[in-house]
Amino acid sequence: FAFLVPSVNFQGPMERYEWVLLPQGMKNTPTICQYVVHSALIRVCSDYTKIMISHYMDYDILLCASDESQSKKCLPLFTKCLEIYGLKIAPEKIQSALPWKYLGWKLTENWISPQKLTTENSIQTLNDLQKLLGTINWIRPLLGISTETLSPVFDLLKGNSNLTSSRQLNPEAYQAL
Structure with a gap:
């Protein structure tokens, strides 16, 4: 993610900065992220109109289709389009077998349920x-x-x-x- 910062009173050229990760706490961080991901995936959306893509905040993207072959066919373009924008998907995060886990939910073909939850109550840091x-x-x-x-x-x-x-x-x- 890149942005420009003008110099004081425009006395010099603008400084260009790039983030590998968006900073936490900026009110517009989710908006910036969603805009970049949307821009990256426009081609996928136009080439694969029957596939649903849901992007949540800054890290979870759900790609689903009516059958598995469609999503497998779409995945290489999906990955390539994100990489063009400098966004990488960790291979271990790609889920292609049941059940799928998304935003705290476990999804199967027939039902949706909350994921099993464990909490650690010994807070030290x-x-x-x-x-x-x-x-x-x-x-x-x-x-x-x-x-x-x-x-x-x-x-x-x-x-x-x-x-x-x-x-x-x-x-x-x-x-x-």
Whole structure:
């Protein structure tokens, strides 16, 4: 992802920057990502009109068709179009056999169910807390838990942004969980 930053009072040429990963916390990061992925996949959408492509936020893309041969036929172009834009798909992330896992759900030909969930409650670092909250965010809508209810836990994200920085659940966070 590339962007330009103008110099002060336009006294010099604009500086060009490239990100391999979009920074977290920018309000427009998901929009930028969705725009780039959309731009990359326009050709796939026009060549394969019967295939559905669903892109969620900044990392999950679901490609599905009425039969497996269509999706297998489309995959090389799909991958090539993303690579032209500098977007790579890790081969181990490609799922071609049942059940498919997508956004916390397990999908089969006949049913959809939540994925099996495990949580780690021994929080010691920011990274541990982020993993716990990531897991909780998948199930929150299913359980009817509001973000407001979990605000004491989310508040623990504030502070030092180093992934190894110390974090511990306080009594309010335990209560919220």
